[in-house]
Amino acid sequence: MKKKILVITGDNLGIANEQIGYKDVAFMKFPVIINDEEYRESEEYTAAYLIERFKKEKVTAHTQALLKGDLIKIVEAAKDNYDVIFHVMMGSNMSAATFQMCEQVRKGYKDIIPIINIDTKQVIPGVGSILLRLIDLLKTSDDIAEITAKITEITTNTFTYLCLPDLGFLQRGGRIGKAKSLLGSILKIIPVVGLLGDEADLGFLPIGKGRTKQAANRVIIENIKQKMQKYKIETVKQIVIMHMEDNDFPELKDMEAQIKRELKFEKLIIGHPRFCEAVHTGPGACIASFSLK
Amino acid sequence: MDINTIHINSILNNSCNLLSREKNYINNLNVFPVPDGDTGLNMILTVRGALNSIKPHSFKAMSIQEYVDCFAEGALLNSRGCSGSILALFCKGISDSIKLTDGTESISNDKLSAALKKGCETAYQNTINPTEGTMLTMMRVLSQKFEQLSSDSSNNTLYLIKKIIPSLEETLKNTPEMLPVLKKAGVVDSGAMGFLILVKGISFELEYNESIIKPIFSIANILIISKYVRSFVSHKKYGKRNRFIRTFITNVPLKNISNINLTNIINMLNNLLQKKDNGKLAETIIRQLADELSETWNPNIKYRYCTEFILESENLDKAEFENKLKEWGDSLIIIHSNNIFKIHIHTNKPKTLLKFCEELGKISSTKIDDMKKQHYNLISEDRAYYNKDIALLLIVNGTGFADILKGLGTVEILCYKKVKPSVNQIHNALLKTRAKNIIAAADDSDILPALKSAITLSKSNIELIESKNVVQLISIMYYYSEIQDILQNAKAIRENLDNIKFCKIARATRDFTEDNVNVKNGDFFSIYQNRMVFSDRQKGTVIERSISKLTGMENLITIYCGKKENNIDKIVSKLQSKFENITFESYFGGQDRYNYYITFE
Numbered sequence: 102m103k104k105k106i107l108v109i110t111g112d113n114l115g116i117a118n119e120q121i122g123y124k125d126v127a128f129m130k131f132p133v134i135i136n137d138e139e140y141r142e143s144e145e146y147t148a149a150y151l152i153e154r155f156k157k158e159k160v161t162a163h164t165q166a167l168l169k170g171d172l173i174k175i176v177e178a179a180k181d182n183y184d185v186i187f188h189v190m191m192g193s194n195m196s197a198a199t200f201q202m203c204e205q206v207r208k209g210y211k212d213i214i215p216i217i218n219i220d221t222k223q224v225i226p227g228v229g230s231i232l233l234r235l236i237d238l239l240k241t242s243d244d245i246a247e248i249t250a251k252i253t254e255i256t257t258n259t260f261t262y263l264c265l266p267d268l269g270f271l272q273r274g275g276r277i278g279k280a281k282s283l284l285g286s287i288l289k290i291i292p293v294v295g296l297l298g299d300e301a302d303l304g305f306l307p308i309g310k311g312r313t314k315q316a317a318n319r320v321i322i323e324n325i326k327q328k329m330q331k332y333k334i335e336t337v338k339q340i341v342i343m344h345m346e347d348n349d350f351p352e353l354k355d356m357e358a359q360i361k362r363e364l365k366f367e368k369l370i371i372g373h374p375r376f377c378e379a380v381h382t383g384p385g386a387c388i389a390s391f392s393l394k
Numbered sequence: 395m396d397i398n399t400i401h402i403n404s405i406l407n408n409s410c411n412l413l414s415r416e417k418n419y420i421n422n423l424n425v426f427p428v429p430d431g432d433t434g435l436n437m438i439l440t441v442r443g444a445l446n447s448i449k450p451h452s453f454k455a456m457s458i459q460e461y462v463d464c465f466a467e468g469a470l471l472n473s474r475g476c477s478g479s480i481l482a483l484f485c486k487g488i489s490d491s492i493k494l495t496d497g498t499e500s501i502s503n504d505k506l507s508a509a510l511k512k513g514c515e516t517a518y519q520n521t522i523n524p525t526e527g528t529m530l531t532m533m534r535v536l537s538q539k540f541e542q543l544s545s546d547s548s549n550n551t552l553y554l555i556k557k558i559i560p561s562l563e564e565t566l567k568n569t570p571e572m573l574p575v576l577k578k579a580g581v582v583d584s585g586a587m588g589f590l591i592l593v594k595g596i597s598f599e600l601e602y603n604e605s606i607i608k609p610i611f612s613i614a615n616i617l618i619i620s621k622y623v624r625s626f627v628s629h630k631k632y633g634k635r636n637r638f639i640r641t642f643i644t645n646v647p648l649k650n651i652s653n654i655n656l657t658n659i660i661n662m663l664n665n666l667l668q669k670k671d672n673g674k675l676a677e678t679i680i681r682q683l684a685d686e687l688s689e690t691w692n693p694n695i696k697y698r699y700c701t702e703f704i705l706e707s708e709n710l711d712k713a714e715f716e717n718k719l720k721e722w723g724d725s726l727i728i729i730h731s732n733n734i735f736k737i738h739i740h741t742n743k744p745k746t747l748l749k750f751c752e753e754l755g756k757i758s759s760t761k762i763d764d765m766k767k768q769h770y771n772l773i774s775e776d777r778a779y780y781n782k783d784i785a786l787l788l789i790v791n792g793t794g795f796a797d798i799l800k801g802l803g804t805v806e807i808l809c810y811k812k813v814k815p816s817v818n819q820i821h822n823a824l825l826k827t828r829a830k831n832i833i834a835a836a837d838d839s840d841i842l843p844a845l846k847s848a849i850t851l852s853k854s855n856i857e858l859i860e861s862k863n864v865v866q867l868i869s870i871m872y873y874y875s876e877i878q879d880i881l882q883n884a885k886a887i888r889e890n891l892d893n894i895k896f897c898k899i900a901r902a903t904r905d906f907t908e909d910n911v912n913v914k915n916g917d918f919f920s921i922y923q924n925r926m927v928f929s930d931r932q933k934g935t936v937i938e939r940s941i942s943k944l945t946g947m948e949n950l951i952t953i954y955c956g957k958k959e960n961n962i963d964k965i966v967s968k969l970q971s972k973f974e975n976i977t978f979e980s981y982f983g984g985q986d987r988y989n990y991y992i993t994f995e
Binding site: 193194201204282283286287288289290302303306307309310311312313315316331 | 756877
């Protein structure tokens with residue numbers, strides 16, 4: 102008999118819930134603290150809401166780790182109705198506290214229900230992209246070992262690039278890592294940072310810089326071409342692109358055009374900005390995630 | 395042994411810190427296989443690289459097996475030089491041997507003994523021409539002694555290691571007897587010393603702040619004293635007349651010299667000075683000690699470049715590959731794990747070798763060290779103590795440009811005014827980077843000869859980028875990355891050097907005609923790709939007309955103002971209203987020669 106599988110994930114996916122296409126998904130919402138008040142994503146509290154407050158009120162915001170109680174509630178409700186739980190989470194390289202909390206819950210339930218924590222080593226559409234790949238796998242197989250092995254391989258072949266007009270947001274969240282070398286330029290530049298599946302342990306890496314948004318997009322295309330050459334990939338399996346403010350922004354259109362012009366791919370998805378993601382990117386961020394294999 | 399990954403990580407970090415503090419001392423002992431003075435640095439980069447490959451927030455959740463595997467893999471990928479490669483092989487052997495069943499969180503002394511044995515075997519088997527009197531011997535002694543002592547199950551592991559240290563110290567002391575080149579040079583083996591320091595760090599035998607070694611007495615000093623001794627003795631100038639040399643030699647601080655031969659020389663010399671005529675003793679000093687000492691520290695280096703890289707190849711036969719590589723040089727070490735080969739070799743044709751290997755698979759993490767330069771550094775009086783692997787040095791005119799370049803990433807700047815920098819100034823700037831590998835470029839082709847001369851004086855490996863203007867330096871900053879090696883950086887930079895379209899505007903100091911454009915004294919004129927574009931009395935007109943003529947698909951125009959051109963705001967706002975779809979930015983470049991640089995992006 103086919104196994105019943107629940108997928109748990111956070112709300113930092115870079116895609117909308119409706120884009121997932123799997124009914125057994127439980128979502129957890131990251132707490133967002135704005136000027137010392139806690140908020141969670143809702144119809145009112147969206148990425149656009151936060152970005153507007155950044156622009157108008159210059160508010161400060163930060164995120165907190167997922168709450169253990171929230172996860173336990175989901176697992177408790179699921180333990181008698183499902184055979185296995187896959188938990189697709191933001192990279193442990195980005196939130197060690199969330200990763201450790203999830204590991205504790207997994208160990209606590211090891212004799213009750215198997216929980217497989219998938220450390221995506223990614224953020225925003227990188228997480229969403231891996232989640233979508235998992236859903237594809239679940240539709241074709243219920244061999245847990247095989248799926249786990251495959252999804253682990255997918256994480257090392259997922260590359261996410263962020264063009265961030267203001268690196269200060271990433272810096273304030275303490276996640277800037279080696280990309281701090283791109284801070285403090287007199288010349289106005291758009292830094293491109295990357296979370297690269299094959300070097301994910303290093304956190305955000307400085308990929309390059311462009312003076313214009315098109316040039317920054319160019320940096321991304323060139324870098325992913327190098328990765329494709331390195332891993333002898335001709336066709337990218339899946340690409341997710343998004344803009345933190347509006348998917349009609351010209352830089353996202355330019356990114357889409359450059360991708361269509363220069364890369365072979367199976368699937369191109371236009372993502373959706375989420376509330377907690379805006380905390381770390383700030384306004385104007387353009388993001389692309391490539392799942393190579 | 396009841397130990398967890400937090401404990402192991404702390405021990406290895408402390409051990410690595412100890413090694414780091416003694417790095418320069420170890421470098422000073424480096425005579426085999428090539429006296430290039432980098433054993434300490436290579437060992438540190440290997441161990442530090444292995445530790446860094448373990449995520450700081452996740453090792454707590456790792457099993458010991460996972461930790462050891464991760465450390466060994468990290469050592470493999472980050473190994474540097476002969477010493478680092480052998481150390482990585484040792485770690486790989488240990489990791490292959492320790493196979494803990496799921497959930498087991500302790501290592502028995504028997505298992506550890508077997509692991510040390512396997513580590514030692516792996517290191518010997520994978521080193522082409524394994525030589526006794528080196529780190530390999532220390533590994534063997536550690537493994538054998540551990541096996542002997544671990545039969546008593548009551549012995550705690552750390553206690554065992556403490557107990558083995560005297561044997562390792564004795565072995566280290568004997569390395570000159572096993573390897574004649576060490577005896578000639580009057581030193582113990584540097585890699586063996588590094589290994590002992592690592593083991594001592596593990597044993598907690600040392601207080602953290604206590605140094606285990608004597609103050610550093612550089613190789614340059616050793617050679618100078620050796621030279622004085624030889625000159626003094628061979629010319630029989632040991633009478634009262636040669637008071638300077640006599641005073642110099644007899645005041646050498648013997649307690650600071652770790653070189654056994656030199657200590658002997660000075661002791662013998664003191665004996666000689668007390669006797670009036672002792673020709674035989676003088677001959678002995680010259681022949682057996684002073685000459686040999688100098689020769690050993692100043693040898694002919696047969697294969698000049700210490701070359702390392704990672705090759706990923708799925709269907710490569712290791713034995714066949716090894717045979718092919720042997721033809722390219724010596725000191726060959728191949729570390730093989732899954733489809734990854736880490737190669738270390740001394741060769742005279744590193745770039746051709748890399749090209750050859752590119753056909754066999756994917757090459758990455760390339761490193762080429764010029765050992766002649768490193769050796770020259772080791773034996774020179776103004777020795778450079780490297781503290782980083784790679785640096786970028788840009789030579790630029792204009793304080794504004796210097797600040798702009800600094801803001802674009804990690805870079806060393808040599809900023810000059812009207813007078814271009816001298817060879818000596820450039821040489822000092824190269825030295826100041828304290829990097830083993832340097833990418834150097836200037837904003838003016840007239841500086842290239844001085845830069846080339848400075849490069850020949852430098853002891854670092856330097857890739858010269860033949861840039862000709864400051865816009866190319868900005869382009870270099872876009873493509874330089876500290877996380878790439880020198881060859882990858884140089885390749886990316888050269889490929890993109892001319893990516894930014896620009897023109898420059900200057901003011902004429904005489905009448906002339908060029909490219910059918912008439913220019914009068916005092917006129918402004920613009921140049922694009924070495925051709926005259928436009929000329930006029932008013933600079934605003936020249937800027938506007940040049941932009942009209944040269945703008946294509948670009949949507950960002952940047953104007954960099956020269957030293958005397960601060961007031962550009964009016965011109966920019968005029969331009970902005972004329973070219974609505976283009977964004978204009980202006981910055982102070984501070985250059986002497988051209989009034990404006992204008993870039994089109």
